Amino acid sequence: MSVVSSYTPRRGRNVELVLLIGAVAIVLLAYVNVGLATSETIPPGTMALAGGYLAMAVGFHLVLRWRASYADPLMLPIITLLNGLGLVMIHRIDLANGTSISDGVALRQLMWTGVAVVIAAAVLVVLRDHRVLRRYTYLAGVVGFVLLLLPLMPVIGTSIYGARIWIRIGSMSFQPGEIAKIALAVFFAGYLVQTRDALSVAGRKVLGLTLPRARDLGPILIAWLASLAVLVFERDLGSSLLFFGLFVAMLYVATERVSWIAIGLTLFAAGAYVAYLIFGHVQTRVLLWLDTFSPEALQASDQLAKGLMGMAAGGMFGTGLGRGRPDLTYFAESDFIIPSFGEEIGLVGLFALLMLYVLLVQRGLRTSLGTRDGFGKLLAAGLSFSLALQCFVVVGGVTRVIPLTGLTMPFLSSGGSSLLANWTLVAILLRISDHARRPMPEVNLAHEVGQAHTEVVRMP
């Protein structure tokens, strides 16, 4: 009898396929639901659209079977569902705004979804091993910071509705911060894997916290200054919080030292407070956050107030898709897509949506735990945490947990750069998870151990 049986990890590709079909079915039902609610007919071409969307998802699934057969089977169905529901909501808001399917935002979003899926699949095909990325640590760092600060450049940087987070080249506009998120996660992971020993060991102990040496503070100060620059000059509290939060979280994971979190939070709080004292636009944001319905706040902007009233109108169970008035809110299909969902699918539906994100982030963190190399571990944790933080910043912004910012909800909000970046982000996570779940190179323990006979020894 062999005591060690050879264990084959479940790939889960078939589970993934079944879940994918389920996800597309939900999207299809939502789409038909909108059609019935708004015009009492099933929209023409429904099956073609559903088929196209299914083909896109299954195509990606096949790429996974081919190039990453051990990848986590939950991630693709989750983002397929989120992306599809986002499309349905954007289409629904198009209808409310009176734009047809051919010139609406939804078609552009669908097109971008296609591009994002293709690029993400290409990443999986080209990037055979995530550890390759480590070679480009500093390049990624430079690219990340440049992208982050690019909107500050004259000519190409554009300020839209007060936030300077866009670049415009010709007729194309792009939010480089979305891509910067991935580049910076790669940079932080590579850099911290190298320096974690120095950062985690050396230092003096003060009040129970082991403080780092002054010269090790350099990187966190640079990251802090960069995030403050984003806050102050791009007027974008969301991105600022996202990048600095990402950095501190990865620093903590790399070093296991709570002192980094304490230092990080202190720095951020101090920077944000000084910015509040100095800059009018930060003060306005804070006023809108703390006292949304005061006359002064409504004077400045009633978009948050309108979003809140939309969510309240939805209540527990929502008005039903197509039956609310999400179009009464500004940016209903982008920054305020969460209130749009809240209004039409209610608190219950919103909980379900948030749980999808929790599940996605949890699978990412699980990937991090299972990854054997430090770089992959850090990268997976960083990317997952950045997703979580972005959800928190967006949903927290529209529900008054934190001041409102201009970030997009991953996969749901309309926006090409956001879709592209988040599909790619998940592609990298899938690549790491394939590595994490793939069985160890075959070491046949049975040969070494051999057959051991068991004897029952009778004790006198």
Add this chain to the structure above:
Amino acid sequence: MNAPVRRLSIVVAILFASLLVSTTLIQYVFAADLNARPDNRRTLLSTYARERGSILVGQTSVASSVPVDDQFKFQREYSNGELYAHVTGSYSFYGASGGLEQAENAYLSGSSDKLFYRRVSDLFTGRRPQGATLETTLDPAVQRAAVKAMTGIRGAAVALDPKTGAILAMVSQPTFDPNDLAGHDLTALDENYDKLNTDPQRPLVNRTINGDLYPPGSIFKVITAAAALSSGEYTEDSVLPGPAVLNLPGTTASLPNMFDGACGANDKVSFTRAMAISCNTAFAAVGMDIGADALRAQAEKFGFGDSLSVPMRVTPSTIPAELNMPQLAQSSIGQFDVRVTPLQMAMVAAGVANDGTVMKPYLVQSVIGSDLSVIDTTDPQELSQAVTPDVAAQLTRMMEAVVSDGSGTRAQIDGVAVAGKSGTAQHGEGRKPHAWFISFAPADDPQIAVAVIAEDGGVTGSEIGGGRVAAPIARQMMEARLK
């Protein structure tokens, strides 16, 4: 590095937990507050998008929602708008205003708790929710007769079914067209509203129940007589002092009749005759004899001081709490600070007509769901027993004398015994008095009780002002009912 990743996942859990809390606060805990905000357009739009119930008079809809192709989806339309303006009120972008639209908004909009199960079934069947329909108690013939008779007259007219309290007519003049206040063009809406609201004739006020209260003048003598007869010290045949002028104790002031001279030979007059010719001096003497408390108690038994809703809120009629002798004398003939609504005086007539029992007035007969099922019907309710049947019978005979051979002959109807009382109420020096008439018919089997006031319609110094101007209006309303 696994330990910090695990701790990081706890941070993620906390972040999302805070989002679950914040969304719950908005969509569940504070949702009602947010929905109730006056600047919340969604609430308004959703009530518009729901098909509002109709208001029926007889079998005819006088207020209904018709589908239109704009963002509000439905437009409120009032057929016979001016005829029923004060009954229906209006419903616009700004919400329900006045009348049944406002008072029964919960039923009409479909948000009433009594429609809860219907709403739940609508939710599951996917049927668009609809408001309930109100069936009013109005008799269109009486309403039309009143409006026609009051052409050019500012004032009010109310008719009741004395046996049930059902309101048969509710007319306030001048009126307005609620369609002007129901459009979807905001600018026009604002203009129309401003115009009506600043009109010195105040067409938006429903004078029958909540305009400024009126002095009742001589129609109040019915209450004084009721108190006197109820005291047991008087009958319809009692002989009263009826001089041309009554000296008021404790003052140098005196109280004259509205006509020249005494009410009868030797300054004496029978109670019935005093009522018929509306003898001020006799009623003032009776009032001072029975006392302020008895008079006030009698008035309250007829409904003075009660907060009624029909379902629109009715301003309570008032009689002063403290009255000295001269004030009591004046109050006994409906002067001084006694103030009434036309509905209250119709209730007095109806109470006498209904053997002394005052019924609670109401305007909504039944509430009908969108599936034509009856959700609610109004059962007639007794408000009070104002006088005994015997006293009521005596009062009826006295009031018949007013119409057959007194100040109210213009209320006579061929072949029908009519009981009534005229009144002419002074309300300020140099202004023409208000002309009043309350009545019911047929006297032996009352089908309708009426109160009519024509503002500034009397003739100064003449008691027959009410009889001349208001009685014919009352007559036409009664005829419309009895035909």
